[in-house]
Amino acid sequence: MSVVVKNLVKVFGNIVAVDSINFSVEKGEIFGLLGPNGAGKTTTMKILCTLLKPTSGDAFVEGYSVRRDPKKVREKLGVVFQESTLDIELTVFENLDLHGRLYGMGINERRSRIDELLELVNLEDYRNVQVKKLSGGMKRKLEVIRGIMHSPDILILDEPTLGLDAATRRTIWRHIEEISEDVTIILSTHYMEEAEKLCDRVAVMRNGKIVALDSPQSLKERIGEEIIVLSFESSDINVERLKAVSDGLTGLATHISLNGNAIEIHVKSASAVLPEVMEVLRTLRDVNVKGVEIRKPTLEDVFITLSGDSTSGDEHGGT
Amino acid sequence: MGELDAVYVLWLRDLKRYLRAKSRVFGSIGMPFFFLAFFSLGFRRVEFPGVEIDYVSFISPGIAAMVVLFTGVFSGVSVVWDRQFGFLREIMVSPASRFSIALGRALGGATTAFVQGLIMVAVSMLIGFRPAGNNLLLFPVLLFLTALTFTSIGIAISTVMRDIHGFQIVVNFFVFPIFFLSGALFPLSELPSFVEALAMLNPLTYSVDALRWSTTGYAFFNPILSIAVIFLSCFLFLLLSSFLFSRTEVE
Ligand SMILES: Nc1ncnc2c1ncn2[C@@H]1O[C@H](COP(=O)(O)OP(=O)(O)OP(=O)(O)O)[C@@H](O)[C@H]1O
Numbered sequence: 010m011s012v013v014v015k016n017l018v019k020v021f022g023n024i025v026a027v028d029s030i031n032f033s034v035e036k037g038e039i040f041g042l043l044g045p046n047g048a049g050k051t052t053t054m055k056i057l058c059t060l061l062k063p064t065s066g067d068a069f070v071e072g073y074s075v076r077r078d079p080k081k082v083r084e085k086l087g088v089v090f091q092e093s094t095l096d097i098e099l100t101v102f103e104n105l106d107l108h109g110r111l112y113g114m115g116i117n118e119r120r121s122r123i124d125e126l127l128e129l130v131n132l133e134d135y136r137n138v139q140v141k142k143l144s145g146g147m148k149r150k151l152e153v154i155r156g157i158m159h160s161p162d163i164l165i166l167d168e169p170t171l172g173l174d175a176a177t178r179r180t181i182w183r184h185i186e187e188i189s190e191d192v193t194i195i196l197s198t199h200y201m202e203e204a205e206k207l208c209d210r211v212a213v214m215r216n217g218k219i220v221a222l223d224s225p226q227s228l229k230e231r232i233g234e235e236i237i238v239l240s241f242e243s244s245d246i247n248v249e250r251l252k253a254v255s256d257g258l259t260g261l262a263t264h265i266s267l268n269g270n271a272i273e274i275h276v277k278s279a280s281a282v283l284p285e286v287m288e289v290l291r292t293l294r295d296v297n298v299k300g301v302e303i304r305k306p307t308l309e310d311v312f313i314t315l316s317g318d319s320t321s322g323d324e325h326g327g328t
Numbered sequence: 329m330g331e332l333d334a335v336y337v338l339w340l341r342d343l344k345r346y347l348r349a350k351s352r353v354f355g356s357i358g359m360p361f362f363f364l365a366f367f368s369l370g371f372r373r374v375e376f377p378g379v380e381i382d383y384v385s386f387i388s389p390g391i392a393a394m395v396v397l398f399t400g401v402f403s404g405v406s407v408v409w410d411r412q413f414g415f416l417r418e419i420m421v422s423p424a425s426r427f428s429i430a431l432g433r434a435l436g437g438a439t440t441a442f443v444q445g446l447i448m449v450a451v452s453m454l455i456g457f458r459p460a461g462n463n464l465l466l467f468p469v470l471l472f473l474t475a476l477t478f479t480s481i482g483i484a485i486s487t488v489m490r491d492i493h494g495f496q497i498v499v500n501f502f503v504f505p506i507f508f509l510s511g512a513l514f515p516l517s518e519l520p521s522f523v524e525a526l527a528m529l530n531p532l533t534y535s536v537d538a539l540r541w542s543t544t545g546y547a548f549f550n551p552i553l554s555i556a557v558i559f560l561s562c563f564l565f566l567l568l569s570s571f572l573f574s575r576t577e578v579e
């Protein structure tokens with residue numbers, strides 16, 4: 010195991026940011042940390058890279074404890090933080106060169122690696138430009154290539170593609186996949202597509218706890234094989250009606266939630282449940298169903314189901 | 329990895345930032361310059377009992393010490409900026425030891441403070457300061473060690489500061505009292521005895537005295553004592569700052 014997290018707890022004042030979590034990551038695995046804002050992803054990662062000390066519990070990187078051997082842990086890591094950690098007064102090259110030296114890279118190795126990485130993200134022309142003169146996305150690119158520059162054994166990426174354009178995001182994904190054979194990667198993201206595409210396994214966090222941990226495929230299967238989406242006129246749909254649908258389908262659906270003007274019903278098999286759904290709808294008078302759609306769940310559905318994201322309006326969702 | 333590499337890059341980074349920010353050069357010399365100019369005008373005919381040198385010679389080494397005091401403390405405290413701008417995290421997750429990081433930072437800040445101090449000496453010479461004597465070569469050494477001491481103190485202070493807003497408090501309640509209690513502007517013997525006792529506890533007092541001795545030959549303490557205090561306090565504060573620094577969490 011490359012990374013092992015054991016009963017990890019971090020408390021800030023009266024906020025329990027990380028609440029006794031456990032997971033382990035194998036060598037060469039890409040492990041995703043998902044969860045709504047404030048779930049505890051960044052805190053977990055900061056403990057892993059020894060910036061924060063655990064309140065209790067411990068984490069091990071290649072067998073070294075973040076409590077007892079922080080320096081050994083740091084030697085194994087490459088980190089990209091959620092917020093910028095560049096020196097904006099220095100140039101792009103200087104930031105990378107400083108990083109290389111800090112990690113003991115020789116001058117030739119630094120030069121060739123810097124050329125290679127700048128080319129990867131199309132920043133060659135900005136080599137000698139002060140970082141404060143770069144756009145937000147360019148800074149992010151620089152931050153990401155700096156984190157992987159010294160070819161670490163373990164990469165910790167906190168929302169690496171935040172603010173990057175679609176093409177660059179794809180470039181970074183491709184690169185992460187390329188290096189992932191030998192590198193263990195822990196990454197957090199709010200882009201479900203990214204997690205689904207890259208991660209071997211994901212942990213969904215909520216309020217400091219891990220509420221689900223599995224491969225994206227199994228997680229999707231867990232919430233149901235198919236989703237029936239019923240869309241309504243906006244005036245027709247409300248919480249009581251959702252409840253009526255929910256009551257009528259007890260035992261048939263794994264999860265029912267309200268999403269805007271639509272009710273989403275997670276089921277094993279849509280064709281088997283659809284007649285029952287229609288039956289229930291008939292009992293609700295004055296309701297016009299505008300459309301019925303059947304689709305496969307995505308990781309986003311899993312996420313919304315598990316993390317209870319308030320914007321999805323599913324506080325009333327049954328199970 | 330080479331810890332020396334880490335010390336070197338952090339030192340180099342400070343220097344690069346210093347050379348890039350022209351306003352820092354003038355900014356930190358401005359106030360000491362006015363102190364020098366107005367005090368030496370105002371007191372040019374004053375004679376302190378027992379002091380055999382003219383006032384410009386008396387005050388100039390003190391003003392050089394003032395520059396390294398202010399610039400050094402400021403450089404050290406600016407670790408708080410690095411924390412706010414996030415760069416500190418980049419260093420703190422690297423394999424470099426906390427001690428190397430603090431040392432590199434202290435050496436970088438001390439070097440810029442030292443250069444500023446030398447610039448101040450050059451300015452003093454324009455208004456009539458004439459350093460002389462057999463111990464002139466000790467001057468840069470002592471000035472640098474003083475810069476290192478106060479940069480370390482600045483770093484130590486930065487570890488207990490949450491944000492840069494506290495800097496004004498540091499200046500008003502630490503830097504200025506240290507300066508006024510150092511004998512830079514007038515001889516310690518002019519002070520009431522309890523204030524003089526306080527001055528004896530101030531490391532800058534010994535720096536000012538030794539710097540004055542190395543450029544003019546006049547000293548209040550035995551120079552051996554002052555030099556010993558300078559070396560000792562530099563060593564102690566360097567240790568203290570790296571100890572405090574190694575215990576900080578960087579969020
Ligand atoms: N330095 C701190 N002091 C106090 N509370 C903190 C600190 N850092 C984080 N928290 C709290 O800990 C909780 C978890 O924060 P964390 O940054 O780990 O969330 P996150 O999952 O990374 O969220 P996001 O998706 O918004 O980045 C939040 O409630 C946050 O307010």
Ligand SMILES: [Mg+2]
Nearest residue numbers: 050051052091
């Ligand atoms: Mg975060």
